[in-house]
Structure formats: C-alpha cells, structure tokens
Amino acid sequence: MNNKIYCSSGTIVGRINNYNYRLFTESISEIEADGFELMMVAAYYPVLSELISAVEGSGAQIPVIHAEKDIGEAFAESDPDVLKKAFDAFEVNCRVGKHFDSEKIVLHLWSGLVSDRFFANNLAALPYLYDIASKYSLELLIENVPCVLRDPFTNLSEIDEKYPHAKFIFDTRFGAFHEQTDRFLSSEWLTNGKIRHMHFSDYVGPAHDFSSLRPIPHLGCGLVGFDSIMPIIAEKYHGSITLESPELHADGPDTEKLNLDLRYIRKWVGKQ
16 A cells, blocks of 8 residues: 555644644644645735745645635636636645645635535636646645535536546545545545545534534544445555544644544555
C-alpha cells in the first residue's frame, strides 16, 4: 500500500481560536502525519506572508491545499464582479499551494446556503478553474460536498461526463450525510484513479440533516462505520487520506486525540 496520511490544519485552527495559524504550526512536530493539508480561510488573506513564514519555519510538508470554502458559493452567481473576485481568490489559494510545492488543491465547487441550486453556473466555472490550477502545477480535486437539489454522486457524474479528466475527493462525513458511502466505494472511481484523495471524519446523522454536520466527531464516534469500510478502502484505494476530525480549542489541540485517529487510519491503509 502507498496511501499517505495527512492531517488538516482545520483540525486545529477555527473560529473558536480566531483562526490562529500559529496553533497549527506550533503543533506540527507532535502530530504523526506524513504531511498536512492546509485549509485556507478568508482570515488568512491579510496575513499570508506571515502564515507562509510560520509554515516554512515549522518544516511542515503541505502536499494538499484546501481552497477557501466560500469560493464555491460565489460560482453560483452570474454577477461578473462576484465571479472575478472568486476566481482571483482561487488563484491566490493556488499561489499559496505553489509556494509550498503542493500537489493537489481541494475545491468545494458548490457550497454555502445556495448549495447546488445553480449547478449549471458552477459547472461553467470549471474550465477557468482548471486553467488556473494548471498554471500553478496543481491537480484540482472536486469534493462530494452536500447538496440541496440533487446529490454529490449525480453532480460529480455530470462533471465526469463533461470533463473526462476530472478528479474527485471522497469525504466520509458527506458520504454518510447523503447515504452514498456504498455508492462511492463500490464505484469504479475508487480503483481507476478518479478518486484521488479522501477526507476522514465521522457523522452523527440523521441523513440529510444539515444541523448534524457539526460538531464533527472523531472516527468511530458516529455513523460512518469505519471498521466496515476500511477493509474496502485498504483493498481498492491507492491514494492520500486527510484526517478532518477536529480538536478545536482556544489554546491549542489535544494532539494525542488526533494521533489516535491517525494511528487508526495507518493501521489499515498506512504507507508501507
């Protein structure tokens, strides 16, 4: 197996600690991951140079950048000014990834209150997004984020039909939210390289309940059923995995809780 296991900066940094990126960079040496997925947030834009210096100083490897989640919501708009700001923000995110020699950038193509209500608009943005990501030598991965009108598998299938080179990320929490875990894990996407990355966290349910998306539980504390799906992933999937179950505290994370999840993943699909 060659699955590399990463930890998201979003497991450590969030609203509760005012997006203090130093809590992330100061915890890196204690976290048993092969690298890290840097979660971009709007609060980072005014302090990008300081953020980059702190990450560099920590020695962290950042193979994956998670684009700011609000960008996808803007792509549903038809206002040219809104779209330009969204594309510009995505390019900034890609520039950060390039700085860290990242390989992949994760995108919520649709998100927020509008979800997939204007999916045709989100789909129309893709060619420009692919061009921007390519300019910075990043592989763009589209995530199975929750939907209001349709469902992630249907939306990603339409993307796959229109853009055969498209690559995806499977998020276990969102899979459980839409009761689509089995559909994703039994699809040919798991073995043909279409799914290039995964996010691991649990979900408490019930299905399709947006109020249950948070708080996000640790692995095994929800309904995903990791003991059941891990043998399938271990057998069929050869790609990277990021832990997204958070340890958000005002003064820094409980890194041992993060490491327990990382050890569990490694037991099944760790790099050997």
